[in-house]
Amino acid sequence: SQQGEEDPQALSIQEGENATMNCSYKTSINNLQWYRQNSGRGLVHLILIRSNEREKHSGRLRVTLDTSKKSSSLLITASRAADTASYFCATGGNAGNNRKLIWGLGTSLAVNP
Amino acid sequence: NAGVTQTPKFQVLKTGQSMTLQCAQDMNHNSMYWYRQDPGMGLRLIYYSASEGTTDKGEVPNGYNVSRLNKREFSLRLESAAPSQTSVYFCASSGQGATEKLFFGSGTQLSVL
Numbered sequence: 001s002q003q004g005e006e007d008p009q010a011l012s013i014q015e016g017e018n019a020t021m022n023c024s025y026k027t028s029i030n031n032l033q034w035y036r037q038n039s040g041r042g043l044v045h046l047i048l049i050r051s052n053e054r055e056k057h058s059g060r061l062r063v064t065l066d067t068s069k070k071s072s073s074l075l076i077t078a079s080r081a082a083d084t085a086s087y088f089c090a091t092g093g094n095a096g097n098n099r100k101l102i103w104g105l106g107t108s109l110a111v112n113p
Numbered sequence: 114n115a116g117v118t119q120t121p122k123f124q125v126l127k128t129g130q131s132m133t134l135q136c137a138q139d140m141n142h143n144s145m146y147w148y149r150q151d152p153g154m155g156l157r158l159i160y161y162s163a164s165e166g167t168t169d170k171g172e173v174p175n176g177y178n179v180s181r182l183n184k185r186e187f188s189l190r191l192e193s194a195a196p197s198q199t200s201v202y203f204c205a206s207s208g209q210g211a212t213e214k215l216f217f218g219s220g221t222q223l224s225v226l
Contacts, residue, residue, distance in 0.1 A: 030212060042117075042203055042217035043156075088156070092212025100146075100171065100211050103156040 006089055006107040014112050019076040021107040023089030024069075030093025032065055032072045033101070037086045046074075051093075079111045115139055119204050119218035126194045126225045134189040134221050136204030144207040145187035146171075146215070147179060149200040156203070162187055163211065194225040 007022045023032065031050045035043040049056045049065045049072065056063045062075040076083055086108050090101040117138045126132055138145065147159040158171030162181040176198060178190045187206075191198055204218040 033214065035215075040220075042219045043205075043215070044217070045214045048214055090156075100158055100161065101215070105153070105155045 006087070006104045008107060009105070010108045010110075012110040012112065013079055015079060015081055017079055017111075019079050019083070019109055019111070021074050021087055021109070023072045023074070023104055025072075025089075025091045025102075026070065027091075028067075029091045031091070032063075033090045033092065034061075034063060034072075034074050035088045035090065037088065037106070039085070043088065046087075076109075079109075081111050081113045083109060084111045085109060117204055117206055117216050117218040119202075119221055121221060122219065124221060124223050126191075126223065128195060128225060130194050130225075131190065131192050132194065132223075133191075134202055134204070134223075135186070136188065136218060137186045138204075138206040138216070139185065140206060140208060140216065141184070142206040142208040142216070143184070144211055145181065146205040146207070147177070147187070147189045148203045148205065149173065150203060150220075151200050159189065159202075161211065194223075196225045199223060199225045 005024050013019050031048050033048045034046040037043045047058050047063050049063050060077045065072045086106045088106045089104045092101050120135045143164045146161040148156045150156050157173045159177050160171055160179040162168045165184045168179050180188045202221045205215040207215050
């Protein structure tokens with residue numbers, strides 16, 4: 001079963017703009033992760049944020065986690081055409097199931113040059 | 114450093130045929146996973162191996178078998194392929210546990226006619 005729900009399902013922006021996508025989940029978690037998938041390729045890990053963290057940065061990426069709202073957001077600043085991909089959130093250490101990640105359905109991001 | 118290597122990249126089977134998808138990782142990871150990815154369904158876990166010598170069922174194990182040949186290699190076998198097994202298959206590995214960062218292979222696109 002899918003726990004994470006990404007929002008929006010699809011996003012189209014111009015190069016240089018910021019892109020924000022959201023992930024909501026249902027149970028308590030130990031961590032939340034974001035992955036990128038370019039068309040026809042495997043998933044690549046972007047960032048992991050633990051339940052006791054509120055914000056994390058990695059280059060142009062900023063992830064926030066609000067455990068009270070059971071939600072996370074991924075912000076990509078100054079987007080580039082190369083950021084065009086699908087982005088997935090996955091939650092780990094879920095209550096009642098700490099043995100695997102639970103995945104969302106993804107946000108498809110198109111960055112237009 | 115190749116990471117996670119999957120073969121083949123593409124395969125077309127007829128209903129009832131069998132095949133084995135191969136996966137190898139060179140990161141000395143204990144845990145390995147097989148996922149399938151279908152449009153609108155997200156990533157679903159087929160089988161996983163927490164360590165060499167152990168395998169466990171995931172969400173959608175029916176119609177599949179796995180072998181953890183050694184620490185590096187984890188294969189997925191379809192004994193009698195069905196059209197419902199048409200999908201993109203991903204192998205992944207993790208060095209820190211089932212709910213930590215995953216490293217993915219580039220995928221196998223399988224069509225069952």
